[in-house]
Amino acid sequence: MHGAVAYLTEHQALKETGICGMNLDMIGEDYALCQANFNLTCSPYSVPGYINDVLINLLGWLEAREFFSPRGSKYRFNFRIKPNSGGSDHVMFNDSYFSIPTPMLGHGDVFHHTNMDTPDKCDPTEMKRIISLALATSIFLANADDEDALKIALEVYAQASLRMMQRTQKSIRLLHQLASHSNTRKDLAELQANIINYPRLQAQIEAANLREVKELCKASTVKIAIYELIKGLDSQVAQESEKIRSMYDLFLQRYNIDKKKFRPNDLYKKA
Structure with a gap:
């Protein structure tokens, strides 16, 4: 180094x-x-x-x-x-x-x-x-030109969309893991309160990656296309968040768990 x-x-x-x-x-x-x-x-x-x-x-x-x-x-x-x-x-x-x-x-x-x-x-x-x-x-x-920049943007978007779906799948499996065991259910509400934010946070990361592609292009049409792809990630946030909410509610019903809202104290918020 x-x-x-x-x-x-x-x-x-x-x-x-x-x-x-x-x-x-x-x-x-x-x-x-x-x-x-x-x-x-x-x-x-x-x-x-x-x-x-x-x-x-x-x-x-x-x-x-x-x-x-x-x-x-x-x-x-x-x-x-x-x-x-x-x-x-x-x-x-x-x-x-x-x-x-x-x-x-x-x-x-x-x-x-x-x-x-x-x-x-x-x-x-x-x-x-x-x-x-x-x-x-x-x-x-x-040597990337405008056409190459568009290809890169489409590839980044495809990989980003896949990563967001995979993150949601992991989140749902983790929620199920806690819900299905009586000794871990006490942490379920806290986990859900945090996991529900994952799609939004992941989309912010992926959108930042897409914005960087703009440095390779000059054509306004390519820049507009990148903007539209970023909007597509925003739409996916709502879809992934809804999957998590729906599966969380189903797990509560499946295991007869009372729905509770996680209320973090001041120390938790500070941490």
């Missing part, structure tokens, strides 16, 4: 000109030797951007194809998409001082930072995949 600090110290203009970055850390490793799949560690919610969804889209493209090196393995592409975490140079770019959305691409292997962490652990096939992924993303975003 010291190198990233030195680089950013000498390139302060990136605060204004940098649109996104990628941190390639421990890439191209052999699955069998290193016991490690590829990880896309996304940039944090606190730094809005679209690069996560561009990478997710390209990962799906890679997964669907036989993408091998003549000198490498024939393993199928094995990857995971993970939430933000630290531990490498991307932390510096994601810091609020620069706020450059920067995910990390890499393999977490069993030889990390040991004397066994040597080039023979690399796999030409996996290296080809990850370099192709990073290069395609870089070229695409560096």
